[in-house]
Amino acid sequence: MQKIDLSNGAAWMDGQIIPIKDAKIGVTDWGLTRSDITYDVVHVWDSNFFRLEDYLDRFMVSIAKLRLEIPQSRDEIEQILHDMVAASGLTSAYVSMVASRGTPTIPGTRDPRACNNHFYAWVVPFIWVIPADIAKRGAHIQLAGSTIRISPQSVDPTVKNYHWGDMTHALLDALDDGFDTCVLCDDRGCITEGPGFNIFAVINGTVVTAKSGMLQGITRKTVLEICADLGLPHEARDIRADEFLQADEIFTATTAGGPVSVTRINGRILGNDAPGPIAERITETYWNWHTRAELITPIQYKKTT
Ligand SMILES: Cc1ncc(COP(=O)(O)O)c(C=O)c1O
The missing domain is CATH 3.30.470.10 (Aminotransferase class 4, branched-chain amino acid transferase, N-terminal domain)
Incomplete structure (x- = not known):
């Protein structure tokens, strides 16, 4: 056969x-x-x-x-x-x-x-939410202005879902304006997530990520564990849009590509327009952790001979 x-x-x-x-x-x-x-x-x-x-x-x-x-x-x-x-x-x-x-x-x-x-x-x-060439130079993201994330009271974002109307709308706006992707705020003006990823920022030396209103990502969890392992100060908390826009570093986190540095947010260039050192360290560790026996499950491929 x-x-x-x-x-x-x-x-x-x-x-x-x-x-x-x-x-x-x-x-x-x-x-x-x-x-x-x-x-x-x-x-x-x-x-x-x-x-x-x-x-x-x-x-x-x-x-x-x-x-x-x-x-x-x-x-x-x-x-x-x-x-x-x-x-x-x-x-x-x-x-x-x-x-x-x-x-x-x-x-x-x-x-x-x-x-x-x-x-x-x-x-x-394998799918890269942010394609590898863009990840290398750092993503350019737009903080959505007019579209806010669907309220968690309406659709529970911790249940991974296909209610992507808000994210698709904000993504189209971002692409029209020449960005790679976008991040949405909630109705309080706090950062939530983007189309297919959680978001992190380095603010005053601490790695921060939103604490609610988004999917509790497994990559996000891994990044927080990596921060603990590397001794990097980290916190899940509400992040206001204005402090996010002034962050020293920003990076995304998703199963479809791992952590990815952001080098531009709206009109602002972060660092020297190159991936930030903390994000780079976390990204490297993330991929290194893919050999840790307690985190991986081998697949038994069928022999073809
Ligand atoms: C809306 C949204 N937020 C966050 C994530 C990241 O979650 P995870 O790290 O579990 O892939 C995803 C992943 O697809 C997502 O769709």
Whole structure:
């Protein structure tokens, strides 16, 4: 039998591992029509999952918070992710696990309880939210002016979600104005996060990050642990926009690319228009931590001979 090429990516749907291009969900799925869906993304680096247990923990909590009931257990999800990545053969990858409200069992119902909740997963070659060439020179970001982050009272940002209307709007404005990406404030004028990343700043020698109103990122958690390990003062607290704009260093943090320095914020150039020393140290340590046995889970690739 001819082997199917999954090197562009694979998905697990209804018990089958299929090419990513064939993975589809129905047009009446509430994941699509209501953004009634949660997901999580873990990465694979050098043939190992990084912090897989942390991502699974967060995903299971998100599922419970949305009151979704999927047929698969946590252990089964873990096995599916292993099997799917192994089948793809990808050794550096972006791995998404998704739980959707699914399709209504009664056509047209407005009752969220009357839907077939379901799980699927997909893997593609590693994704850099901020492309590698931009990461090298440092990202140029815009602090969104007119668009504020959706209130946590409306959509819980700790449940990883597809409610990206605010972020897409702010991102389009930033791209139109010649920036690489953007960061949004909440309705109090405090920093939250950007499209696909948490944000850090170095202010008066302390590495700071927002404490609420955003996803509790696993990369953010790792960066805070790195700060503790390196003896760098660090704090999760409210960050006002005006102090953020005057920060000595700024960097982003995401599973899809790790920490990335910011060299320009609005009209201001940080440092010498080059990545800051603290961000560089943290970034280097972050990638070095990808060999720590307690943080990685090897993937058992199937032998092709
Ligand atoms: C809105 C948002 N904030 C923050 C993050 C970073 O979280 P993590 O480090 O867990 O990838 C992401 C990741 O995709 C995200 O989508």
